Amino acid sequence: MSPEKVLIAGAWRTANAAGTFQAENPATCEPLPPVFPVSTWADCDAALAAAASAAVVLRDTPPERLGDFLDDYARRIEARAEELVETAHAETALPKTPRLANVELPRTTNQLRQAASAAREGSWRLATIDAKANIRSCYAALGPVCVFGPNNFPFAFNSISGGDFAAAIAAGNPVVAKANTSHPATTRLFAEEAQNAAEATGLPPGTVQLLYRLRHDDGERLVADPRVGATAYTGSRAAGLALKAAADRAGKPIYLELSSINPVVVLPGALEERAEKIAEEFSGSCLMGTGQFCTNPGLVLLVAGPPTEAFIGDLAKRFAAAPVGTLLSSGVAGSLQENVAALREAGAQLVVGGSSGGGRGHSFANTLLRVSGRQFLQQPEALQTEAFGNTSLLVVAADAAELESVLERLEGNLTGCIYSHTAGNDDELYARLAPRLRARVGRLLNDKMPTGVAVSPAMNHGGPYPATGHPGFTAVGIPAALRRFAALVCFDNVRPARLPEALKDKNPNGKTWRLIDGAWTQGDVMAK
């Protein structure tokens, strides 16, 4: 069977392939029929050339047109929803409903539409005008963006339909998408509709392109190529850091979303007040989607005592009773097994679960491990190994001081959460702990599990290294996510007619917020 075609320069063409691969149905452990190519550098080079040409055209494309593309694409995705859900379900074993059809697909089209609005509205540019000096600056498109999507969100973080894609396009950049190899057929469906929408709205060939798989050295060459503007990567730490090293050497921005274990601190007063409710919330959050979320609560910090033992007992029962889900791939299952073993080797004791199987296809028992605070402090690095999946490590500190020390040893994470007594019984301890936790996470939560990542302008889906590559950027939340794929550009004494629309005296659409002489306004630059 000849392999599927790649999308380069507006056309589906036979890959210049170095090999082929097939995805697997994780529920049946059987390979799926379509055969996909592993591209060589020739494909990358052709895609980059087309993207560079597209970037030049997009530089002069009105934002309205980018908005039309994103809206049209969202409609096309909805029209093909059933096929997308079936295909993604076959490739990921994620439930068709509610997850794929009712949660992730609407989230995906919502993101595309929010990005369309942001592109049209233009406030994401942070246009700043010093009228007297006639110096004007704003964020503007950076150039071709390479997107490497993760395995766990076949729609909402897909490299050719997800948050990074939407943000890169809305900022005016072409995207070279590298499919996640666990769901290539899903990605192909998206790419078809993305290309159809690009044609329908008159965007240049090379605005959206798709390669399925690259050899590692070609991936590193890709992100470092002079034609690239920036790269967005979501996935494993090892692969991400290899790409980061290559991009860094070439001085190319790369935004990484790597591992995160998302510490949840449950303070004594909260346990006393509502242990059962918290146990329910935690179990739901940790086992949802078989625990395969970037913000899965993989580390729970507790203070020793009988209520904590009772809480752990309750969690163990819930984990044992909950159905065991199917994992995304044999790779995820293998890593989970390895990483649970690594945690146990570092001294973690099994509370419940711990063995492979128990669900359909690739699966692993719902697993809880525990260590003392003292043990954690002896091996903080090994005990922060991410075991991606339906598992969590409970750290039982001897007292508040030890809990504080544990917090001080945490690596950078996307989220951190503190549950405390609603009447304020934990407030003194909260005040001691919260600044320490805050400094180590991108998003601090109160009384709420971290797995919901609202697409809100105020969201930060980011955090200190090694959760991401730079603590100043978010991968979720429009318009801030767009600025990752933008350069700050400045016009000094440039003649009025030559300024970009966003920086002319007249507000481009009456809606763009601009910082004019120190005040944010949707108005025009007033005559001096």
Place this chain on the structure above:
Amino acid sequence: MSPEKVLIAGAWRTANAAGTFQAENPATCEPLPPVFPVSTWADCDAALAAAASAAVVLRDTPPERLGDFLDDYARRIEARAEELVETAHAETALPKTPRLANVELPRTTNQLRQAASAAREGSWRLATIDAKANIRSCYAALGPVCVFGPNNFPFAFNSISGGDFAAAIAAGNPVVAKANTSHPATTRLFAEEAQNAAEATGLPPGTVQLLYRLRHDDGERLVADPRVGATAYTGSRAAGLALKAAADRAGKPIYLELSSINPVVVLPGALEERAEKIAEEFSGSCLMGTGQFCTNPGLVLLVAGPPTEAFIGDLAKRFAAAPVGTLLSSGVAGSLQENVAALREAGAQLVVGGSSGGGRGHSFANTLLRVSGRQFLQQPEALQTEAFGNTSLLVVAADAAELESVLERLEGNLTGCIYSHTAGNDDELYARLAPRLRARVGRLLNDKMPTGVAVSPAMNHGGPYPATGHPGFTAVGIPAALRRFAALVCFDNVRPARLPEALKDKNPNGKTWRLIDGAWTQGDVMAK
């Protein structure tokens, strides 16, 4: 003589030194008396420990206090202006007036005061509030910032008084300053007043610290240390890239301002219209401060023809007639000689100058070189060698198409400038060239030389690699420069009393601009 003391943890203490060095008076080529230590890692470690402690205290310090510190420091600098000017003049040979006393010192205190206002006002944080979802985010202090200052601005970019220092402090971070080794005594004076101001305004010990010189491996270890929040470096490309590699490996943000040759394009109509005026502006810009500006116009692009030859003849006369300034150091003089030789080896012909000496102390003749567009295209990399100092390379393209090709081969630069006919005779060519130049620079100018870098909120003193390390940040311009030293922090469902002041319902001071539910306002979050 025992070496000068370093400033660590609020006290002037004997360095743990690996050696000593002295600065030199570049006008006399004689060493200056004070002896300064080369610190070992022990000093770095002590400074980092103190900075980390200070960062914890600063986290809870009201912005008003940071503003008071910056204002008090500015006043102290003014009170000691004469001594600063004398010392800097001895160490750099820059003219006492107008340069040091009337230009750079007022710019320095102005930057500190602008930073004070920005800290108090708070709009730099880009506070974003989703009231309904109760998700709130803003930029916040990142942690200790290491500042490596350049040789060419002993005041305005000094590591303990300049733009990076002011921005890092205003964002709430302690600074570990590494003096530029060409002006350590100047830097010591600043540090004394910075420490006095910190004490007077009650900032914690370790808020401002000074080391004079480090071994290269200790510098690399410093920027990668887990206690560091970020690093700002301005200086040579080689040293900057070594620090970047170390910081990148550790996942630490580093903002670099490296080399830039700042292309100036003079279009045929502009030459026809006002060649003499442009020659005067160019000569002034290129020879001012003996050409030792980051934004010095080191590359001039022209289209061949008799007016261009006449223009070059005029420039040659001006360069020959202008006094030859003193260079900042023997190092600068040596590099200039080497880099002019490298340009000549790559085919550049001497128009005027080209030899060492001619001025007081370390000096080099005002130098113009020229190549054809064809030559440039054959060796674009070698012919973009930065010759830092009073020199520039003229590229004479055969025609507009060749000029366009030359532009396409330019590396990233801080600035790019186009002179065109005022009545529009060059507009067609401008339209072809400007987007190409814009994509390669941080700031595009019209009809104006790049050496003035106004401290305006709309300024971008940044640009694509290798001019800087990331195209999204500016080193000059408040408040944007502050965001380099900040993390995006998010509070999800956090109880009202626990929110930072910037994110509470009530506007912290009635002045902070915040993005509340999609609209920028200085008001409060309204009850739902």
